[in-house]
Amino acid sequence: MFRRIMRGRVFGTAGWTILSVAVSAVTGIFTARSLGPAERGSLALVVSIAGICALVGALGTNVAVRRHLPQRQSVNRAGYYRATILLVGPLGIVLLAVVYAVAAYIDPDFGKPAVGIAFAGYGIAYYFSNQALDLLNALGQVRTSAMVNAIGTLLCFGMVVAVALFKPSLALMVWAYTLSVVGQVVISALIVRRVTDRERSRPRGVRILIRDGSRLLGFNVGQSIVYQGDTVMLGALSTRFEVGVYAVAVTPAAVLRIPATALGQVLFHDVASGVATRRTVAKRLSVLFAVLVPTALVIWVLAGWLIALVYGPEYASAVEPFRILLIAEILLSPFIVVGRTLAGVGKTWGASTCGLTGVVLLFAACFVFVPTFGAIGAAVASAVAYGAMSALAVILFFRSPTVATRVVVPNVGAD
Known part of the structure; x- marks a missing residue:
């Protein structure tokens, strides 16, 4: 029974994630062809930097709620809503400060009022979206959260076209x-109202969310910085053209992240609820690698043809970074799964240590490789950081006590 539920939720989540990534890839093609490499690089910087700011502004509350809400003891939805609203003001200040800093040191386009205002608007909207999607995850609606994210990518595609x-x-x-x-955000709010009872209790757990969320900043923000920081560092240490080329390489390589993300989302909720074991995690990882490695080999062989066909000959220099990023994604997959399980069982400092380790190594490797090798150097730096994060996460998790001593059927209502 448990295996059937796990399989249904993992594959259901993966299916929506595949759709999301596929649509995002097509959206990236439209932006690359309509803006050109330089402005495509600026767009990549906007999305990357605003996303990092939004996660910093959340202080990890979106991850903490996924740990505490399934237990239904110290935290309720009203407390999460209050924490979310309280953090909007500081986030706005951070976004404005970042606009001036990026315009001065990385990309002068950020200094244009139209771009700066759009950047701030995107950062705040992304913040609320991320908070809303993780509330669905905390409620056990993992597959639904992936569906809403996929709908968002479809909306984005239509508007970009x-x-x-x-x-x-x-x-x-x-x-x-x-x-x-x-x-x-709107769709998530409607779904939460449909799948939950109206909450009449007073807000509970605001301090707990902020306290534990802050401890998880290293995990949540750290992984985001590692995912996006290579693009930002490339912009700081190289040119917008290199960033545009690199953005083209990053998007298709992220396809390999889909199975690990789906599995990690499901296991996060299950270990927090006490229904998964350490052995379960190990078995799922072995299956994951059996899928990822052959897939990566096929994509590696077809890389040159795919880039030229989809993006055009002006992006031919994206082929080598893309191939290196395929290796990097394989190295990253254990962290995506095991890092979430660490957070799910309350190993907040362990999960954060993995993320912070990746940040330090990424920045150090970018300073070593990017000035000389450009986009290829950024891809190598990502591979170094991803491998270290996964190795540390696996060591910390499998040296810890068993997550649960027995497997039980998840709570009714988790999709």
Whole structure:
């Protein structure tokens, strides 16, 4: 019974994630062809930096709620809502400060009022979207959360196509992304109202969420910085053209992240609820590698043909970074799964240590490789950071006590 439920939720989540990544890849093609490498690089910086700011502004509350809400003791939804609202003001200040810093040191396009305002709008919208999606995850609606995310990517695709046909510009592209995540917030709110009872109790657990969330910043923000920081560091240490080429390599390589992300999302909720064991995690990892490695080999062989066909000959230099990123994604997959299980069993400092280790190694490796090798150097730096994060996560998790001594059927209502 447990295996059937796990299989249904993992594959259901993976299916929606596949759709999301596929649509994002097509969206990336439209932006790459309509904006060109330089402005495509600026768009990549906007999305990357705003995403990092939003996660920093959340102080890890979106991860902490996934740990505490399934236990239904110290935290309730009203407390999560209050914590979310309280953190909006500081986030706005962070976004404005970042606009000035990036305009001065990385990309002068951020200094344009239209781009700066669009950047801030996207950062705030992404913050609410991320908080809403993780509330669904905390409620056990993992597959539904993936579905809402996929719907958001479809909305983004439609708006990007409209902008590309009407008047392609960096600011309008950013607003297209912004409106799509606003759509995710609205849909998530409607689903939460449908799947839960109306809560009449007073807000509970605000301090707990902020306290434990802060401890998880190293995990949550750390992994985001590692995922996005290579693009930002490439922009700081190289050119916008290199960033545009690298953005083209990153998008298709992220396809390999789909199975690990789906598995990690499900196991996060199950270990927090006490229904998964350490042995379960190990078995799922072995199956994951059996899927990922052959897939990566096929994509590696076809890389040159795929990049030229989809993006055009001006992006031919993205082939080598793309191949290196395929290796990096294989190295990352254990962290995606095991890092979440560490957080799910309350190993907050362990999970954060993995993320912070990746940040330190990524920045150090970027300073070594990027000035000389450009986009290829950024890909190598990512591989170094990903491998270290996964190794540390596996060591910490499998040296810890068993997650649960027996497997039970998850709570009714978790999809």
